[in-house]
Amino acid sequence: MSAKTYEVRTYGCQMNVHDSERLSGLLEDAGYVRAPEGADGDADVVVFNTCAVRENADNKLYGNLGRLAPMKTKRPGMQIAVGGCLAQKDRDTIVTKAPWVDVVFGTHNIGKLPVLLERARIQEEAQVEIAESLEAFPSTLPTRRESAYAAWVSISVGCNNTCTFCIVPALRGKEKDRRPGDILAEVEALVAEGVSEITLLGQNVNAYGSDIGDREAFSKLLRACGQVDGLERVRFTSPHPRDFTDDVIAAMAETPNVMPQLHMPLQSGSDTILKAMRRSYRQERFLGIIEKVRAAIPHAAISTDIIVGFPGETEEDFEQTMHTVREARFANAFTFQYSKRPGTPAATMEGQISKEVVQERYLRLVALQEEISWEENKRQVGRTLQVMVAEGEGRKDGATHRLSGRAPDNRLVHFTKPNEDVRPGDVVTVEITYAAPHHLLAEGAVHSVRPTRAGDAWAKRNAAAAAKPAGVMLGLPKIGAPEPLPAAQAPGCGCD
Numbered sequence: 001m002s003a004k005t006y007e008v009r010t011y012g013c014q015m016n017v018h019d020s021e022r023l024s025g026l027l028e029d030a031g032y033v034r035a036p037e038g039a040d041g042d043a044d045v046v047v048f049n050t051c052a053v054r055e056n057a058d059n060k061l062y063g064n065l066g067r068l069a070p071m072k073t074k075r076p077g078m079q080i081a082v083g084g085c086l087a088q089k090d091r092d093t094i095v096t097k098a099p100w101v102d103v104v105f106g107t108h109n110i111g112k113l114p115v116l117l118e119r120a121r122i123q124e125e126a127q128v129e130i131a132e133s134l135e136a137f138p139s140t141l142p143t144r145r146e147s148a149y150a151a152w153v154s155i156s157v158g159c160n161n162t163c164t165f166c167i168v169p170a171l172r173g174k175e176k177d178r179r180p181g182d183i184l185a186e187v188e189a190l191v192a193e194g195v196s197e198i199t200l201l202g203q204n205v206n207a208y209g210s211d212i213g214d215r216e217a218f219s220k221l222l223r224a225c226g227q228v229d230g231l232e233r234v235r236f237t238s239p240h241p242r243d244f245t246d247d248v249i250a251a252m253a254e255t256p257n258v259m260p261q262l263h264m265p266l267q268s269g270s271d272t273i274l275k276a277m278r279r280s281y282r283q284e285r286f287l288g289i290i291e292k293v294r295a296a297i298p299h300a301a302i303s304t305d306i307i308v309g310f311p312g313e314t315e316e317d318f319e320q321t322m323h324t325v326r327e328a329r330f331a332n333a334f335t336f337q338y339s340k341r342p343g344t345p346a347a348t349m350e351g352q353i354s355k356e357v358v359q360e361r362y363l364r365l366v367a368l369q370e371e372i373s374w375e376e377n378k379r380q381v382g383r384t385l386q387v388m389v390a391e392g393e394g395r396k397d398g399a400t401h402r403l404s405g406r407a408p409d410n411r412l413v414h415f416t417k418p419n420e421d422v423r424p425g426d427v428v429t430v431e432i433t434y435a436a437p438h439h440l441l442a443e444g445a446v447h448s449v450r451p452t453r454a455g456d457a458w459a460k461r462n463a464a465a466a467a468k469p470a471g472v473m474l475g476l477p478k479i480g481a482p483e484p485l486p487a488a489q490a491p492g493c494g495c496d
Contacts, residue, residue, distance in 0.1 A: 004044040005035040011060070012051025014201055014237065015172070016084055018152040019110055020049045023083070024144035030114035034144075041068050045079045045117060050086035052167055053341060057086055065098040072100055079103070079117055083110060088130060088171045089343065095126045106130040107172050148461040149388075149425030149454030150197040150233075151190050155183050155221065159203035160210065161240065163267075164278045164345040165307065165338070168203060175204065177211035180221055187228055194457025196425060197233035197388065198225070206239035206248055219251035226255035230453065232427075233388065234258045235410070238265060238305075241281040244289050253296040260297045261410045264289070265305040266333075269324030270317035273310050276349070283324055290328050301331035301376075301409035308365055309338040309358030312351035318361050325368055331376050331411065332438070333369045337362050370437050377435035380411065384431050384447065387413045389455075391424040403428075407440070415442035418449055425454030 006027045010020040024034065027045065035043035046068060051057055065080065072078045081103035082094050088106040095101050102120040105112055108131035116127045145151050158173040159166075187198055200221070202208060209217025225234045234257050239248075241264060252258050264286075268274050271282045293300055306321060325333065337358045340347040387405040394404030394414050402414045403422060415430045422428060427450045430442035 003031060003033045005039070006032040006045040006047065007035045007039050007041065007043040008047045008049060009064070010049045011057070012049075012053060012085065014152065014199075015154075015157075015203070016049050016051060017146075018154060018201060019084070019107075020047075021143050021145050021152070023047055023049060023110060023113060026111065026114055028144055041071050042075075044075075044077065045081065047081045047083065047113070050082060050084035052085040052089045052171060052343075058090065061086060061094075062097055065101065069098075069100050077121075079120065081105065081113060081117065083107075083113065085168070085171045089167070091130050092128060095128060099126070102126055104128040104130070147195075148458040149195055149452075150199070151195045152201045153183060153186055153190070153198050154178065154201045155205060155208050155218075156202040156211070160207065161204060161280075162278050164276065164349070165310065165341060167341050167343045170343065172203065175202075175207060175211055177208055177217075179212075180217065180224065183221065184224055184228070187225060187231065191228055191230045194425070194453050194460070196231065196452055196454035197235070198231065200225075200234070200236040202236075202238075204238070204240045204243065205236045206243045206245070215245070216247050219245070219247040222248070222251040222258050223255055226257055228257075231257055232452075232454075233408070235261060237263050239263075240265070241286050241289055242279075246292065249289075249292050249296050252293070259408050259410065260300040261303075261408070262293055262300055263303045263305075266321075266324060266328070267305060267307050268310060268313070268317070269321035270313070271320070273313055273317050273321075276312055277307075277310060277346070283320065287324065287327055299409060301411060302328065303332045303334070304328070304330050305334045305336070306365065307336050307338050308362045309353040311338070311346055311349035311353065313338075313353060313361075318365075322365065322368060325365070325372065329372055329376060330369065331409070332373050333365075335362060335365055335369065374435065374437040377411070377437065377440060379435075380407075380432045380440055381435050382432065384429060385413065385442075387415060387428050387430055387442075389422055389424050389426050389428060391458075412439040413442060414439055415446060416444065418446040420449055422449055423451075423455035423458050425456075425458045426450060426452050 008020045008023050010016050032045060048061060048064065050061055068080055072080065079102040080100065082101055083105045085107060087094060087104050091104065094104050103113065103116040105116060109129060112129060116129060120127045156175055156177045158175045159169045160175045161169065190198060206218045208221065209215055222234065225231060244264065266286055267277060267279060269283050274282055290302055293302065385407045387407055389403055389405040393412060394402060397404055401417050403417050404412065404414050405428065407413050413430065415428060429447040431444055431447065432440045433443045434441040
């Protein structure tokens with residue numbers, strides 16, 4: 001008899017992506033198997049891990065739930081669960097609007113999902129359980145990681161900031177830090193399994209230590225990661241300019257496996273708008289941090305998040321953002337048109353900007369950043385880079401006989417496929433020959449290929465998946481480095 005199948009659909013930031021890895025781990029621990037890729041609701045359990053950041057998040061959820069209602073009618077025993085930030089916010093509203101939902105759970109009690117599903121099945125009624133505070137640090141839960149060679153590692157949950165456009169602190173609570181020893185134990189365990197790249201994850205990673213009374217805790221953590229044998233690449237997302245201190249820059253520069261990459265949200269270049277956003281830094285402070293980072297790490301690639309059209313933004317305010325972008329010369333920027341986030345102070349502020357004005361400013365900003373990204377990428381031509389091979393990052397790889405991977409600074413590189421076998425997680429040495437705004441090309445022969453333990457781990461996982469007995473519905477795992485900055489969403493819900 002085939003095991004029950006599950007599908008997890010994820011919306012939002014990296015926190016949600018990592019939480020979904022835990023939800024998958026919990027379900028597999030309870031005996032479920034992953035539905036084949038593209039199941040599109042044809043599973044015994046469908047879980048929505050939601051985001052409440054965007055204005056139309058609830059419409060998107062209820063639209064998807066509506067499409068599943070007839071499928072559930074035709075499939076006896078099928079269950080639907082809704083978790084994440086929108087579930088934490090809307091609670092009982094979900095089962096009122098979509099009474100065919102079986103389970104609603106929040107951001108603080110994801111570990112309860114298997115129990116709630118079983119309780120809903122036995123009692124034949126919806127189970128709504130929203131914890132008001134964290135029950136157990138999520139990293140103690142089983143995890144089905146999407147990548148065999150790269151992993152997220154949470155160092156904190158929650159946020160102590162009060163940005164007027166962000167609802168995350170109300171939904172994920174105050175910042176709670178993990179003990180450094182627990183973080184390093186997880187990192188060492190991952191490396192022992194073959195992982196060679198980790199991304200330290202938090203709503204505000206460089207505020208790490210405020211919960212334990214050590215202002216230099218984050219820089220110490222970066223240096224400690226540098227002592228983990230076999231860990232080749234360390235990244236982190238997202239820091240807040242307010243908490244970005246010189247000891248962190250020094251740790252980045254002096255720790256060889258901490259990558260020359262920084263994602264630091266700007267949000268606006270106008271001091272007036274930053275004050276209205278309740279962001280506790282100003283343009284001069286932000287550009288000063290970038291200047292220090294570039295002085296210490298000349299080849300660092302710096303990226304950011306920017307919101308266009310915040311309430312009260314004048315043309316002069318917007319020009320200050322454009323000025324900051326010209327000065328900062330970001331490798332790339334994740335730009336957003338302001339949209340009201342229900343429950344935030346900004347949603348009821350005076351001076352809401354018309355969509356036409358926001359759109360016009362947005363297009364000007366995107367055009368400027370595209371130009372800068374291309375110019376910065378052209379500076380990479382002629383450089384020899386160590387590229388960690390990825391899977392699924394190059395949509396045209398098959399047609400062009402190329403492979404793709406990430407440079408140390410996280411730039412996407414497409415390179416000529418060598419004659420020898422190369423696996424995701426392995427490292428190739430290539431020379432950059434061409435630059436586009438969003439990727440680099442290495443069109444010549446690969447200089448060298450270095451097989452890695454991470455590549456071995458990828459091969460082992462794929463072999464194990466392929467060897468699953470017939471009749472058990474388990475799709476091949478979706479392998480690939482966790483994308484630190486996916487274009488569809490900002491890191492840390494775009495509020496750091």
